Amino acid sequence: MPVIEALELSKTYTSGFRKHRNVHAVSNLSVSIESGQIFSLLGPNGAGKTTFIKILLSIVHPSQGSASILGCAVPNVKTRERVGYLPENHKYPGYFTGEQVVRFFGELSKVPKKILDERIPDLLHMVGLTEWRSMKVKKYSKGMLQRVGLAQALINDPDILFLDEPTDGVDPVGRKEIREVLKGLKYQGKTIFLNSHLLSEVEMISDQVAILDRGKLVRVGTVEELTAQGSSFEIAVEGSLPSTFIDEASAHVLKMCVRGQTISLQSSTTADLNATLDLLRKHGVLITSMTRVRRSLEDSFIDLLKQGAQH
Amino acid sequence: MILFALVRHTIRELLFRVTLLILTGISTLIIIVILLSISSAESADGVAITLFSQPIGLPVPIDQLEQAVHFVQRSLTGGLYTGIVLFGIIATAGLIPETMEKGLIDIYLSKPLARWQLVLGRILGAVTIIFANALYFVGFIWLIFGLKLGIWNLNFLLAPVLLTLVFLCLYTISVLLGILVRNAVVPILCVLFYQVVVAGFLENREYSLYLLSENVVYRTIVDGFYYALPQTRALQLSNEQFIVHQSLMWGPVAQSIVVSCVLLGACLWIFQRKDF
Numbered sequence: 001m002p003v004i005e006a007l008e009l010s011k012t013y014t015s016g017f018r019k020h021r022n023v024h025a026v027s028n029l030s031v032s033i034e035s036g037q038i039f040s041l042l043g044p045n046g047a048g049k050t051t052f053i054k055i056l057l058s059i060v061h062p063s064q065g066s067a068s069i070l071g072c073a074v075p076n077v078k079t080r081e082r083v084g085y086l087p088e089n090h091k092y093p094g095y096f097t098g099e100q101v102v103r104f105f106g107e108l109s110k111v112p113k114k115i116l117d118e119r120i121p122d123l124l125h126m127v128g129l130t131e132w133r134s135m136k137v138k139k140y141s142k143g144m145l146q147r148v149g150l151a152q153a154l155i156n157d158p159d160i161l162f163l164d165e166p167t168d169g170v171d172p173v174g175r176k177e178i179r180e181v182l183k184g185l186k187y188q189g190k191t192i193f194l195n196s197h198l199l200s201e202v203e204m205i206s207d208q209v210a211i212l213d214r215g216k217l218v219r220v221g222t223v224e225e226l227t228a229q230g231s232s233f234e235i236a237v238e239g240s241l242p243s244t245f246i247d248e249a250s251a252h253v254l255k256m257c258v259r260g261q262t263i264s265l266q267s268s269t270t271a272d273l274n275a276t277l278d279l280l281r282k283h284g285v286l287i288t289s290m291t292r293v294r295r296s297l298e299d300s301f302i303d304l305l306k307q308g309a310q311h
Numbered sequence: 312m313i314l315f316a317l318v319r320h321t322i323r324e325l326l327f328r329v330t331l332l333i334l335t336g337i338s339t340l341i342i343i344v345i346l347l348s349i350s351s352a353e354s355a356d357g358v359a360i361t362l363f364s365q366p367i368g369l370p371v372p373i374d375q376l377e378q379a380v381h382f383v384q385r386s387l388t389g390g391l392y393t394g395i396v397l398f399g400i401i402a403t404a405g406l407i408p409e410t411m412e413k414g415l416i417d418i419y420l421s422k423p424l425a426r427w428q429l430v431l432g433r434i435l436g437a438v439t440i441i442f443a444n445a446l447y448f449v450g451f452i453w454l455i456f457g458l459k460l461g462i463w464n465l466n467f468l469l470a471p472v473l474l475t476l477v478f479l480c481l482y483t484i485s486v487l488l489g490i491l492v493r494n495a496v497v498p499i500l501c502v503l504f505y506q507v508v509v510a511g512f513l514e515n516r517e518y519s520l521y522l523l524s525e526n527v528v529y530r531t532i533v534d535g536f537y538y539a540l541p542q543t544r545a546l547q548l549s550n551e552q553f554i555v556h557q558s559l560m561w562g563p564v565a566q567s568i569v570v571s572c573v574l575l576g577a578c579l580w581i582f583q584r585k586d587f
């Protein structure tokens with residue numbers, strides 16, 4: 001059962017004098033997210049990622065369409081008891097200490113005091129803030145704020161965790177720690193909705209990835225599916241290639257280049273790839289090795305955005 | 312329950328505001344001075360209330376001492392109104408704009424609380440603090456006059472309630488503006504301008520605004536504003552009269568309750584529809 005569902009969601013911000021300026025932050029977005037996954041929403045700045053989360057949490061009202069969380073249509077106050085949220089550029093009343101921030105938002109999340117007393121030290125330890133728990137948050141660094149934000153989002157032991165750029169401003173060690181925390185949470189069966197523009201990071205932990213561009217959903221799939229698209233292969237051969245080979249193979253490949261005994265090619269389907277191999281065999285060429293050259297998520301991402309820009 | 316957590320948090324936050332500390336400090340100072348020095352002196356002409364053994368006001372016949380005390384209490388209440396409106400509004404105007412700051416409001420709204428609870432929690436917290444301040448001052452003054460001079464003026468004890476109502480009226484204006492402009496400065500300036508200038512002119516419109524023109528339409532419009540806007544001046548006046556045992560005017564009380572409910576409704580409605 002999907003835990004997050006959006007149906008033809010749109011959000012148009014109106015601003016400026018007499019509301020004449022319209023920004024289509026999200027257009028006609030439908031997506032459904034299964035429980036227990038790490039789902040990442042990728043997209044360039046201004047793509048509408050934050051707006052999408054805000055609609056799900058009813059911080060922003062959608063212009064059109066509907067959404068539901070844990071089976072309840074938004075807005076729904078009650079379901080928010082089972083949700084945690086770490087916004088981008090979050091801030092807290094400066095006179096709070098880290099521990100007080102977590103406690104205060106824990107109270108607002110309707111967590112009983114007894115459970116708070118037990119859970120707060122554990123959470124602070126988990127995000128590595130035990131040492132700084134009594135320091136005023138106005139003295140916190142960006143990375144420390146991010147950690148206290150994560151603790152705050154987890155205080156109600158949520159089923160769904162929304163994280164908007166969670167590793168922003170965190171040092172590499174801290175990033176790795178946060179990734180470990182997220183993996184641990186996934187292991188506990190929680191659904192994690194991640195907004196990010198750090199593709200390499202997303203690639204490491206996500207089950208599902210969606211790419212958003214100018215408010216429109218360009219693509220949804222697993223990291224494999226997104227990077228396998230139009231995969232590239234390198235084939236090493238023995239013997240000389242017939243001069244007609246390039247012409248004959250062109251029907252099956254998207255791109256090909258031959259350098260000495262190595263053929264680099266890109267084909268869109270497995271059938272096409274095999275057709276190319278058959279062709280080589282027909283000409284009596286021996287294949288010594290074949291390797292798949294995986295593209296990074298970043299390459300696929302940039303390609304997809306380029307395609308989008310052409311339309 | 313969640314509303315209670317919000318109110319408590321607001322109160323805790325306000326306890327550390329310098330402006331309110333100053334207000335409480337001044338109140339305390341006045342209480343101490345009166346406690347240590349107030350007395351009465353009898354002479355051939357009658358009895359006079361004294362402060363540091365200096366008579367304040369003329370001696371009155373003994374049976375009018377009670378009245379004299381009422382007048383002193385009335386002037387103290389006038390001072391309290393000024394203090395609370397000035398310091399109270401300055402101290403609390405930032406509550407809503409600060410809650411609406413980017414990055415903080417998102418967290419609040421992601422919690423299982425309705426938007427109206429957030430606004431109402433802030434307002435109730437502010438009102439509670441103001442009521443406590445007024446009660447502290449009036450309560451002690453009432454006790455001192457009762458214990459030292461034997462005058463127990465029960466009417467005086469209504470002052471914190473009416474004063475809180477005046478504050479509520481002004482504060483709902485402040486909150487409304489705070490939601491619209493998202494800063495504290497505009498609400499402070501507007502509310503003080505309203506209370507000091509606009510409300511004064513409207514209350515005394517017969518002697519001020521009416522003189523500008525004899526046009527009936529103009530005067531009707533002025534009246535319209537008088538009845539539509541919070542009658543904070545009339546309420547204060549009524550309170551002061553009540554302290555000296557004239558009858559309480561219920562008109563301004565009822566009007567203020569209605570107007571603050573309408574303003575509160577507007578605040579909640581606008582806040583509910585806002586995108587953050």
Ligand SMILES: Nc1ncnc2c1ncn2[C@@H]1O[C@H](COP(=O)(O)OP(=O)(O)O)[C@@H](O)[C@H]1O
Pocket residue numbers: 013014015023024025043044045046047048049050051052586587
């Ligand atoms: N409150 C708002 N008012 C007007 N425009 C907004 C508001 N919030 C976001 N936008 C616009 O909506 C678009 C999407 O923004 P956002 O959802 O923050 O994107 P992302 O998180 O992907 O960077 C941007 O063009 C942004 O300028």
Ligand SMILES: [Mg+2]
Pocket residue numbers: 049050051088164
């Ligand atoms: Mg964003």
